[in-house]
Amino acid sequence: MKKTADCVIIGGGVVGCATAYYLAKRGMTDCVVLEADYLSSGATGRCGGGIRQQWSTTENTQLAIESVKVFGGLEEELGADIEFLQGGYLVLAYTDEDVEQFRKNVALEQALGLDVETLTPHEINERVVPELNTDGVLLGTYCPSDASANPFLTTQAYADAARRLGVEIDLFTPARRIVTENGRVTGVETDGGFISTPRILNAAGSHSAPLAATAGVELPITPYRREILVTEPLERFFHPMIISFSFGIYFRQTKHGAVLGGFADPDEPSGFNETSSLEFLRVMCGKLTHLMPVLRSVKVVRQWAGLYDMTPDALPILGPVDGVQNFFQASGFSGHGFMIAPKVAMLLAQLITGSRPDLDIERLGLRRFAEGVVTRDKSVV
């Protein structure tokens, strides 16, 4: 393991590996990625793989729109299959509150250039998913350029490309402490020894808050368990990710053919619990048979859980922090880190190498919580 580096990235998820790649591409090749387990063993590898551009805040919408552009060229750029598919996202409204919010979202998204439209239940069945049970659905918003990809393959592709440019990736090497001196980062203590570095990126998901605390940085990030299941593969018969915030569900059919989906239990207590529950399996299967009766005879092969690293406004905490120089933040993604990772990683690489980011992300800095200006994104599932 290296003893010194220009930058140490803590966390071998998609954000850590992508930022390492873009840093190396910008010339900062003397980087180390520290991963406590194997690549994408945390939130990245446990997520649904959806890439959604439909959000209620400008920040998320812009980051997602820009990320879809990057995802589109990523297989060619990184030279690897990441199972990128533009099957769209269909968001279902069940309540008057949903309808009112979705009208605002669509106006915001269209103003930012997104190809999103509002569909009646009849249009949903006619044009997008004939098999969907639209009972009780008031309307849907549909964005055909929304997408999905395989999180494992994406992270591996970024990591392999970063390695080819000279980045060192240390697996099974937990970071224990971020060391500072006179308000500046000086190194990271790991289970594999000390690495001297003038700058770090904290991309450790739900573990980023306890880690930041070792340097005296307080992050308002709370972990919540989220569960998910996957079925046996079927011939692909529907294309969009189908989600609803009020009904509580998201599911899609992967390129491989499996149906994959989950929902967030609003009563889930915070904590680092990553076990699977029978209750989730039963409720989720109930939701699936209601929305997609043809799935009744399809078999569930596996379920697992992961952690959402939630912030008070469901927006990530990005960029420098007050109090510790060259401590950069990339966590608190609140369940949608994978989908905005490419653009976020590019912007962080620009910041870390001392350039001005080509999209202003100052609003997403840690400072916003001290200032008390928090507009929550309402489109979190």
Next chain:
Amino acid sequence: MKDDVIICRCEDVTYGEIVRAIEAGLETTEEIKRILRCGMGPCQGRTCSGLIARIIAEKTGNNLAEIELPKTRPPARPVEIGILAKRDHEEDS
């Protein structure tokens, strides 16, 4: 062993693919599962996990007894969605 021998029957993963993954640096059963899908099919790795551990031992020189098998995930066997589905009239458990 020949490169085209199938090791994971559910996902059609061959010996050659597994050896190339190990040579590319994926030295645990968890990593190989996530990249190649072996162990993600209906049998959940019952057939292939032990074989993959042996290939890892053979190629890396690590002790077979120390190579961990992938974490097992429920359900133990594939179950139909319609059988699992919680009905509206059921009480919360």
